[in-house]
Amino acid sequence: MHDFRPRPPTLAGRARRPYGTIGRGAPRSRWYGWYWFAAAGVVAVLFVAALAAFRPGQPGVAGVTAIIHDSAPAAAPIATTAVIGHSLEGRPIEATSIGAGATLVLIGGLHAGPEAVSVDVVDDLREDYVSGDRELLGGVELVFIPAANPDGLAAGTRVNAAGVDLNRNWPTGDWSAEAIHTGEVVSGGTAPLSEPETRALHDYLVDLRPALVLSVHGFGGVVDDNEVGRASELAARWAEAAGFEHIEEWTEYEISGQLIDALAGEGIPAADIELAEGDTRPTATAREALEAVLEALAAR
Numbered sequence: 689m690h691d692f693r694p695r696p697p698t699l700a701g702r703a704r705r706p707y708g709t710i711g712r713g714a715p716r717s718r719w720y721g722w723y724w725f726a727a728a729g730v731v732a733v734l735f736v737a738a739l740a741a742f743r744p745g746q747p748g749v750a751g752v753t754a755i756i757h758d759s760a761p762a763a764a765p766i767a768t769t770a771v772i773g774h775s776l777e778g779r780p781i782e783a784t785s786i787g788a789g790a791t792l793v794l795i796g797g798l799h800a801g802p803e804a805v806s807v808d809v810v811d812d813l814r815e816d817y818v819s820g821d822r823e824l825l826g827g828v829e830l831v832f833i834p835a836a837n838p839d840g841l842a843a844g845t846r847v848n849a850a851g852v853d854l855n856r857n858w859p860t861g862d863w864s865a866e867a868i869h870t871g872e873v874v875s876g877g878t879a880p881l882s883e884p885e886t887r888a889l890h891d892y893l894v895d896l897r898p899a900l901v902l903s904v905h906g907f908g909g910v911v912d913d914n915e916v917g918r919a920s921e922l923a924a925r926w927a928e929a930a931g932f933e934h935i936e937e938w939t940e941y942e943i944s945g946q947l948i949d950a951l952a953g954e955g956i957p958a959a960d961i962e963l964a965e966g967d968t969r970p971t972a973t974a975r976e977a978l979e980a981v982l983e984a985l986a987a988r
């Protein structure tokens with residue numbers, strides 16, 4: 689055991705026997721075997737590494753490169769997720785923020801169940817930027833709140849766990865406990881902001897003072913803004929890029945106590961995005977539209 693450790697070759701030894709020669713009669717020191725042993729070891733390590741890299745079903749060299757890219761994109765800003773409040777049944781309402789500058793907030797799922805596609809779209813857009821797949825323009829902050837009504841999402845309902853329509857529960861001049869949706873009476877709550885979900889959103893948005901709030905709904909293929917600040921200009925960008933109609937006002941039925949009107953009272957630009965029914969790639973449509981809005985937002 690103690691004899692396996694090689695001694696360093698002496699200058700005299702090298703001079704006597706050129707490196708690598710196997711001459712008949714040349715003196716074979718213990719060194720000679722050690723070199724071959726080390727070389728065989730290197731070959732074995734390379735072989736095992738190659739096996740690991742090319743094992744079927746496992747990430748190979750390209751896969752490893754991609755994982756490194758995903759986990760550490762060179763220029764992607766850090767995203768932070770905060771719980772801004774809880775639903776009636778205690779589910780967290782999360783907001784993910786990325787970038788710095790003029791803030792654009794995207795809200796999904798206020799009408800949860802039947803409009804669950806809005807949750808998927810906002811969550812997909814969030815993933816675009818958090819993963820670094822899409823690069824955020826400088827001077828812009830994006831905030832994603834994919835599931836604003838988590839109880840309704842869990843139950844598959846439009847309303848929250850108290851049966852309140854969360855887009856009829858905001859402090860506006862026209863708030864009413866008896867509200868309307870497609871000709872039916874829906875609850876606007878016992879008072880404006882009677883629900884924990886709307887309170888959480890309201891307090892968060894009023895404190896944040898974003899440059900634009902986009903509340904994503906389904907369906908209609910229209911964009912309806914609150915005419916505050918740049919709301920109409922930016923809403924027009926979304927409508928044009930998505931191929932939606934930019935409407936002056938929702939005229940199909942009376943909407944009382946809605947989010948974008950309450951934000952108008954706070955001086956915060958906002959718009960409702962009604963996704964197009966039958967769009968088989970709603971995220972792709974929203975992605976183009978969001979990019980158009982962000983370019984306009986970043987240009988100032």
Ligand SMILES: [Zn+2]
Pocket residue numbers: 798799803855904905906
């Ligand atoms: Zn809706």
